[in-house]
Amino acid sequence: xxxxxxxxxxxxxxxxxxxxxxxxxxxxxxxxxxxxxxxxxxxxxxxxxxxxxxxxxxxxxxxxxxxxxxxxxxxxxxxxxxxxxxxxxxxxxxxxxxxxxxxxxxxxxxxxxxxxxxxxxxxxxxxxxxxxxxxxxxxxxxxxxxxxxxxxxxxxxxxxxxxxxxxxxxxxxxxxxxxxxxxxxxxxxxxxxxxxxxxxxxxxxxxxxxxxxxxxxxxxxxxxxxxxxxxxxxxxxxxxxxxxxxxxxxxxxxxxxxxxxxxxxxxxxxxxxxxxxxxxxxxxxxxxxxxxxxxxxxxxxxxxxxxxxxxxxxxxxxxxxxxxxxxxxxxxxxxxxxxxxxxxxxxxxxxxxxxxxxxxxxxxxxxxxxxxxxxxxxxxxxxxxxxxxxxxxxxxxxxx
Numbered sequence: 580x581x582x583x584x585x586x587x588x589x590x591x592x593x594x595x596x597x598x599x600x601x602x603x604x605x606x607x608x609x610x611x612x613x614x615x616x617x618x619x620x621x622x623x624x625x626x627x628x629x630x631x632x633x634x635x636x637x638x639x640x641x642x643x644x645x646x647x648x649x650x651x652x653x654x655x656x657x658x659x660x661x662x663x664x665x666x667x668x669x670x671x672x673x674x675x676x677x678x679x680x681x682x683x684x685x686x687x688x689x690x691x692x693x694x695x696x697x698x699x700x701x702x703x704x705x706x707x708x709x710x711x712x713x714x715x716x717x718x719x720x721x722x723x724x725x726x727x728x729x730x731x732x733x734x735x736x737x738x739x740x741x742x743x744x745x746x747x748x749x750x751x752x753x754x755x756x757x758x759x760x761x762x763x764x765x766x767x768x769x770x771x772x773x774x775x776x777x778x779x780x781x782x783x784x785x786x787x788x789x790x791x792x793x794x795x796x797x798x799x800x801x802x803x804x805x806x807x808x809x810x811x812x813x814x815x816x817x818x819x820x821x822x823x824x825x826x827x828x829x830x831x832x833x834x835x836x837x838x839x840x841x842x843x844x845x846x847x848x849x850x851x852x853x854x855x856x857x858x859x860x861x862x863x864x865x866x867x868x869x870x871x872x873x874x875x876x877x878x879x880x881x882x883x884x885x886x887x888x889x890x891x892x893x894x895x896x897x898x899x900x901x902x903x904x905x906x907x908x909x910x911x912x913x914x915x916x917x918x919x920x921x922x923x924x925x926x927x928x929x930x931x932x933x934x935x936x937x938x939x940x941x942x943x944x945x946x947x948x949x950x951x952x953x954x955x956x957x958x959x960x961x962x963x964x965x966x967x968x969x970x971x972x973x974x975x976x977x978x979x
């Protein structure tokens with residue numbers, strides 16, 4: 580069995596490649612950079628370090644071949660010969676690779692399945708449309724399956740340089756589970772370690788987004804205000820830990836009201852998520868998790884979307900409001916905030932505009948008002964170098 584993985588980064592190598600190898604697939608990687616392809620070919624493998632509270636193990640993943648983006652004919656032929664094609668290139672890059680996938684699939688007379696390991700709720704249908712548009716005979720796309728993948732594993736680091744004397748190494752936690760949309764795939768379904776095919780895919784997208792992702796974002800934005808550099812140090816702050824659990828619980832309540840408590844999970848499930856955040860070997864930077872606040876503050880995203888669902892269930896999302904306000908305060912490496920991306924001003928009077936244009940919130944909404952109040956309380960973060968000392972009674976260390 581052969582699998583082509585387009586994207587040789589943290590998810591392509593550290594998750595998809597490791598699981599496909601464990602399931603008996605021969606791996607062909609497609610990567611943008613010649614250096615990465617050369618490193619994978621030079622060593623014929625890469626390493627994945629998997630870690631949890633019980634310890635760590637290292638897996639060596641053999642690579643049959645790695646192709647850089649310029650090897651167009653070889654890439655197309657590899658796709659034509661593969662039973663499974665995986666993308667892990669970031670959602671905004673799918674349009675660039677769709678013609679390659681289309682050309683490869685057009686050479687096939689039997690079905691293949693394409694799995695989009697992208698951070699996008701409709702990645703499968705979106706990629707299918709892109710591939711269909713690139714095919715000479717558009718209806719040929721119907722022969723093949725397309726699904727997104729809701730993943731569990733965190734892969735936070737690539738260590739070893741492509742030009743170094745050691746194989747590329749990726750660091751992640753041990754969670755192998757990922758969910759795909761069964762009806763969107765073609766028989767025979769691929770047998771891949773950790774894969775679960777479900778009939779109703781979207782609720783699984785929301786479950787991850789409104790619990791795990793909401794908690795991750797809360798830890799990052801509050802951790803940034805308190806001056807923590809890594810998620811594992813931020814989550815060990817008692818106030819942040821409590822806030823993260825409460826924010827996830829608010830999202831979980833909304834999920835329970837819509838999909839049932841069994842699907843939404845239990846408090847113990849949330850504790851397990853926090854336990855994963857505590858993993859120091861992952862060494863996940865706060866700024867990595869917090870990046871792109873403009874997207875993460877979207878109306879259906881991990882904070883505001885979870886809050887809206889909680890409100891539908893009659894739960895006021897107090898902690899999600901605080902996390903949303905913290906996200907509005909976050910500055911990236913260039914010193915820009917989410918509101919700046921919306922071309923809005925810097926003063927507190929513009930908060931309602933940001934909440935409307937970025938978050939899709941009406942200024943009369945109770946959650947919106949709570950976010951605005953929390954923004955006022957967190958206002959000292961706008962001054963460079965000021966660190967929050969307490970969440971329950973906002974106190975600041977004035978460093979600048």
